[in-house]
Amino acid sequence: MGLLLALPAVSAINLSVSSTGGNITTPIAYGLMHEDINNSGDGGIYAELIANRAFQGSEKFPSNLDHWTPLDDNSKLTLRKLADNQALSSALPYSVNVVSSSSSSGSSNKNKKDKKVGIVNDGYWGIDVRPQRYTGSFWVKGGYKGEYEVSLRSKITGEIFGKTKIKGDKKEGWREKEFEIWPEKKAANTNNTFVVSWDAEGVKDKEKGLDLNLISLFPPTWKGRKNGLRVDLMKALEGLHGTFLRFPGGNMLEGNTLDTFWKWNETIGPLKDRPGMAGVWEYQQTLGLGLIEYMLWAEDLNLEPIVGVYAGLALDGNFVAESDMGWVVQYALDEIEFLTGDAKTTPWGKVRAELGYPKPWKVKYVEIGNEDWLAGRPAGFESYKKYRFPILKEAFNKKYPDIQIIASPSVFDGMEIPKGAAGDYHPYLTPDEFVTKFDRFDALTRDNLTLIGEASSVHPNGGIGWDGSLMPFPWWAGSVAEAIFLISAERNGDKIIGATYAPGLRNMNRWQWSMTQIQHAADPGLTTLSTSYHVWALLAKHIIRRTLPVTAPPGAPNFNPLYYVAGASEKGTRIFKASVYNSTEPVPVSLQFEGVPKGAKASLTVLTGPSDQYAYNDPFTRVNVVKEDTKVVRAGEKGTFTFSLPALSVAVLETEDRYRL
Ligand code: AHR
Numbered sequence: 156m157g158l159l160l161a162l163p164a165v166s167a168i169n170l171s172v173s174s175t176g177g178n179i180t181t182p183i184a185y186g187l188m189h190e191d192i193n194n195s196g197d198g199g200i201y202a203e204l205i206a207n208r209a210f211q212g213s214e215k216f217p218s219n220l221d222h223w224t225p226l227d228d229n230s231k232l233t234l235r236k237l238a239d240n241q242a243l244s245s246a247l248p249y250s251v252n253v254v255s256s257s258s259s260s261g262s263s264n265k266n267k268k269d270k271k272v273g274i275v276n277d278g279y280w281g282i283d284v285r286p287q288r289y290t291g292s293f294w295v296k297g298g299y300k301g302e303y304e305v306s307l308r309s310k311i312t313g314e315i316f317g318k319t320k321i322k323g324d325k326k327e328g329w330r331e332k333e334f335e336i337w338p339e340k341k342a343a344n345t346n347n348t349f350v351v352s353w354d355a356e357g358v359k360d361k362e363k364g365l366d367l368n369l370i371s372l373f374p375p376t377w378k379g380r381k382n383g384l385r386v387d388l389m390k391a392l393e394g395l396h397g398t399f400l401r402f403p404g405g406n407m408l409e410g411n412t413l414d415t416f417w418k419w420n421e422t423i424g425p426l427k428d429r430p431g432m433a434g435v436w437e438y439q440q441t442l443g444l445g446l447i448e449y450m451l452w453a454e455d456l457n458l459e460p461i462v463g464v465y466a467g468l469a470l471d472g473n474f475v476a477e478s479d480m481g482w483v484v485q486y487a488l489d490e491i492e493f494l495t496g497d498a499k500t501t502p503w504g505k506v507r508a509e510l511g512y513p514k515p516w517k518v519k520y521v522e523i524g525n526e527d528w529l530a531g532r533p534a535g536f537e538s539y540k541k542y543r544f545p546i547l548k549e550a551f552n553k554k555y556p557d558i559q560i561i562a563s564p565s566v567f568d569g570m571e572i573p574k575g576a577a578g579d580y581h582p583y584l585t586p587d588e589f590v591t592k593f594d595r596f597d598a599l600t601r602d603n604l605t606l607i608g609e610a611s612s613v614h615p616n617g618g619i620g621w622d623g624s625l626m627p628f629p630w631w632a633g634s635v636a637e638a639i640f641l642i643s644a645e646r647n648g649d650k651i652i653g654a655t656y657a658p659g660l661r662n663m664n665r666w667q668w669s670m671t672q673i674q675h676a677a678d679p680g681l682t683t684l685s686t687s688y689h690v691w692a693l694l695a696k697h698i699i700r701r702t703l704p705v706t707a708p709p710g711a712p713n714f715n716p717l718y719y720v721a722g723a724s725e726k727g728t729r730i731f732k733a734s735v736y737n738s739t740e741p742v743p744v745s746l747q748f749e750g751v752p753k754g755a756k757a758s759l760t761v762l763t764g765p766s767d768q769y770a771y772n773d774p775f776t777r778v779n780v781v782k783e784d785t786k787v788v789r790a791g792e793k794g795t796f797t798f799s800l801p802a803l804s805v806a807v808l809e810t811e812d813r814y815r816l
């Protein structure tokens with residue numbers, strides 16, 4: 156591991172902030188980025204509790220019975236692919252067939268008393284059970300005279316925490332059974348299962364048994380949405396104070412091959428019509444968290460959506476030929492028409508309305524592809540620069556002139572961004588790299604409008620490239636360096652659309668990427684916030700709408716060890732954000748705001764970390780190594796605030812009152 160430089164003690168840094176000049180920044184500041192990585196969609200923010208609920212599979216991840224077990228020895232489970240006219244839907248051809256081994260032909264077990272059969276699901280590494288309303292449904296094929304029972308049970312003791320009966324019927328074809336379960340008590344842990352059972356004697360055709368599919372169970376969701384999102388994780392995301400949501404990726408948008416990209420039209424509509432996809436992060440995805448769910452997520456957290464549209468590049472490096480771009484363009488335009496088109500006059504707007512969303516959404520930002528400079532380079536990137544981006548951009552500019560188009564590479568990746576468009580920059584760096592490039596955005600012009608669509612410290616200083624391992628969690632020095640990077644972006648807010656950490660979420664039971672802001676498991680009580688979460692949340696909470704020039708006296712250190720930006724909020728309060736790096740000593744600061752009177756009050760929040768700069772918030776110990784201290788400070792003569800910022804700290808000062816600019 157590399158070491159941070161240890162500079163000697165520094166003398167007070169005197170800064171004065173002007174009340175004129177600076178630049179007006181765009182309203183978008185900090186955001187969230189989401190794709191289904193780290194089981195952060197299925198098994199994460201998407202609140203579905205049943206794993207492998209519809210036996211979805213692909214060439215890469217064939218359908219299977221993972222997570223399902225028989226209720227007991229009497230229940231025989233078989234995964235079956237049904238013919239098109241027999242299957243629940245063409246999207247979900249597989250289902251589970253259950254027969255009683257005591258009634259299947261040739262069975263020696265003819266014990267008529269042993270009548271219960273059923274299936275058991277162990278959830279996404281457990282199921283959180285507490286006294287609250289769970290809503291569920293399953294599809295069943297085959298006649299049954301009797302009652303189904305659904306229950307939530309302990310996997311260890313078999314204790315039943317809650318159960319409900321559902322009436323069977325003698326019909327033959329697929330039909331949906333809906334139910335609610337209200338457990339009477341909270342389970343001691345999440346080692347629980349969901350069970351559907353019935354009386355084998357009541358099954359009309361005992362040899363054939365029953366087929367079940369799309370077996371689903373949801374806890375209460377954020378804002379009570381059907382097919383919605385996990386409350387605790389949405390709450391944690393809300394605490395990040397983001398203002399935009401970039402989705403659906405990330406690599407997930409591109410897919411592994413040209414056939415397996417994120418097909419928006421397969422993510423909408425009833426769940427039984429969603430086939431799922433071979434995820435790019437080593438697991439099959441249900442696509443229950445689809446395009447509409449992403450829009451509702453944005454709506455419910457007041458976020459501006461940044462919609463990534465497919466641009467014809469796969470992660471295996473293949474890309475669509477110029478002569479075939481017609482369908483790629485139409486497909487992307489249709490997606491935006493689906494979201495924004497009039498419900499009566501546009502074909503895709505009509506489809507949206509039929510799905511229950513007549514009111515068009517507003518989409519101000521569309522990103523063309525994801526990291527098109529990377530996969531299959533140099534040919535993939537060349538094709539993007541030569542025709543994929545220009546063709547898509549032109550089509551969008553023509554049909555949707557008000558939408559801000561974002562290219563998936565940035566000027567920092569060697570992309571010349573055409574006038575009117577923006578680029579997307581994804582720095583995954585070491586702390587020192589973030590700090591030494593503090594001035595990188597200063598050279599941008601407004602024609603180089605840039606989104607920071609993904610960013611984080613990933614390796615310690617001196618750390619190796621992508622073949623080496625990442626840090627196990629965001630760590631304090633890495634998070635401080637991210638703050639300095641964000642401050643460098645905020646100093647150039649008029650050229651930066653916004654910034655988001657990526658990826659945001661990580662299920663601790665199966666993950667592919669360790670640097671995340673939020674860690675989670677089945678138990679909401681285990682959700683933890685990384686060191687970077689605290690840093691990004693603090694900076695995002697105080698939005699600078701207009702940067703203001705800061706001057707340091709001649710000879711004062713230039714941004715080392717104190718990195719800062721100052722400005723005014725929308726309402727006119729004064730904001731100062733700063734971070735200390737490259738110092739073992741506290742840095743005294745004297746900060747004078749022009750136009751702020753003596754005695755003015757401000758709140759000063761300072762984040763500090765542990766003495767071990769590599770320490771992180773470990774979800775297994777649940778110790779938060781970040782200390783947050785907020786105090787009220789008062790301005791002295793000429794509106795001067797004096798305070799001291801510790802080594803490796805991040806701070807925000809905001810005045811209580813607003814002042815004229
Ligand atoms: O955030 C994880 C991955 O990093 C994203 O999918 C991709 O865009 C980037 O390379």
